[in-house]
Amino acid sequence: MPDYELQYLNLGGRATPIRLMLTYLGISFKDTKFDVQKDWPSVKATLPFGQGPVLVIDKTVKLAQSHAILHFLAKEHGLEPEGNLNQAFAEIKNCRSMEQYCCSTIS
């Protein structure tokens, strides 16, 4: 099993689905939470795109972008749906839940 470290701010946000997926899979991981005021300015420079969440694999590879991290973990650990259509439905749910998290609908 690879060594996983999840790096993010000291809040739920975009790290929540990643934490949930790793927990669902029963994979232990280091959950590193940075304090926005104290740690973030210096940490930001070390992160791809200067943003979190970031998944550090085996202390070497840094994966950015929450969707890419979720897809990677799903493929690596057997959660990726089979077939293009099922993958599209999963992607639709993923996109929609992120819209609901990020934006409010005007209507």
Ligand SMILES: N[C@@H](CCC(=O)N[C@@H](CS)C(=O)NCC(=O)O)C(=O)O
């Ligand atoms: N598309 C990126 C967005 C990443 C993002 O916006 N991260 C925010 C927290 S949710 C962040 O790191 N903000 C602090 C900053 O930009 O300094 C993803 O899904 O991971």
